[in-house]
Amino acid sequence: MEEVKEQLTSLPRLGQAAPPFEAVTTQGMIKLEDYKGSWLILFSHPADFTPVCTTEFIAFAEIYPELQKRGVELLGLSVDSVSSHIAWARNVEEKTKVKIPFPIIADLNKEVSTAYGMIHPGQSKTETVRCVFIIDDKQVIRTILYYPLTTGRNMDEILRIIDALQTTDANGVATPANWRPGDKVVIPPPNTQEMAEERLKEGYECVDWYLCQKKL
Amino acid sequence: MACISPDGKPTVSGAKMLRALKAKAGSAEEVSQQAGLPLFRVRSGLRELAQAGLVSLKGEKYELSAKGSELADSLPA
Numbered sequence: 001m002e003e004v005k006e007q008l009t010s011l012p013r014l015g016q017a018a019p020p021f022e023a024v025t026t027q028g029m030i031k032l033e034d035y036k037g038s039w040l041i042l043f044s045h046p047a048d049f050t051p052v053c054t055t056e057f058i059a060f061a062e063i064y065p066e067l068q069k070r071g072v073e074l075l076g077l078s079v080d081s082v083s084s085h086i087a088w089a090r091n092v093e094e095k096t097k098v099k100i101p102f103p104i105i106a107d108l109n110k111e112v113s114t115a116y117g118m119i120h121p122g123q124s125k126t127e128t129v130r131c132v133f134i135i136d137d138k139q140v141i142r143t144i145l146y147y148p149l150t151t152g153r154n155m156d157e158i159l160r161i162i163d164a165l166q167t168t169d170a171n172g173v174a175t176p177a178n179w180r181p182g183d184k185v186v187i188p189p190p191n192t193q194e195m196a197e198e199r200l201k202e203g204y205e206c207v208d209w210y211l212c213q214k215k216l
Numbered sequence: 217m218a219c220i221s222p223d224g225k226p227t228v229s230g231a232k233m234l235r236a237l238k239a240k241a242g243s244a245e246e247v248s249q250q251a252g253l254p255l256f257r258v259r260s261g262l263r264e265l266a267q268a269g270l271v272s273l274k275g276e277k278y279e280l281s282a283k284g285s286e287l288a289d290s291l292p293a
Contacts (some may be wrong), residue, residue: 027218027260028218028219028257028260028261029218029260029263029264030256030260030263031259031260033259033260034255034256034260035255035256037255038254038255038256073256075255215226
C-alpha cells in the first residue's frame, strides 16, 4: 500500500526539472545529464516481446531520423532485463529488418519508473504503462503523455508536439488546435488593457483582442 | 560495458572514441563530432573509459592516458 502511495505521489509535473537517474541500458550506463543540450523523449513500454510494444518500437525507430534532425534523442524503458531488451531488439531486426537505434533502460529495480510515475497500479502493478516524457535541452519536463496498455502511441502527434514546443521556444508564440508546421501561430494574449488595445492595431489576424494569429 | 568488452578490447564505439582522442584531445562535444557518435553516447563512453584508466579529463578536454594511448595504437587504422 505504501509503495503504491509513493508511486502516486512521485508523479513529475510539467515545468519541473526531470528527475535525475543513472541506469543500465542496452548502450551502457547512461545518466540523464548525458543528454544535456539535446531534447530527450523518455518513453516506457509494458514488456519486451509483446505485440503492441513491438509495433511501437518499430514506429519509434522509423521516426528517429526525423527526431535527430530536431536535436531529439530517444530512450526507451521497461522493467525487463538488458538481456531481454537485447534479445527483443535482435528479434525485431531479424523479423522486420528494422534496427532499434536508441538505448533501452533495463529498470529491473523500478527506480526510474517510480521516479517518473510510470507504474499505474490500476493498469498493472508490475508493468510500466505507455508513458512519453518530452524533456527539453535544459532537462525540464515539457510534455507528459500517458497511454493505456492496450493503445499504441501516435508518432505523428509526438513529432507534432516537438515541432510545436520548439516553435514556441524559438518565437515566443503558442500553437492552436491541430497546428502543423507552416500553419499560423497564436500570439500570447495581452496582460493589460493597454496591450489589448494595441494588439488590435498591430496587423495580426485577430478574432478579437484575446485571439490573434500570425504566419511565422 | 559499452566501450570495453569483457576481454579488454574496445567495442566499435569505444574504438571510435579512442581514435578521436588519439588524433586530438578534446571535449565531449569535439569527440562526438570527430567520432560521429551521439553526444550522450560519448559522455557515457568517456566516463567508462575514464573508469578503466584509459582517458582522463584535463580542464575541459579529455586525453588518452599512457594505457589508453597504447590501446589506441594497437587499433587497426
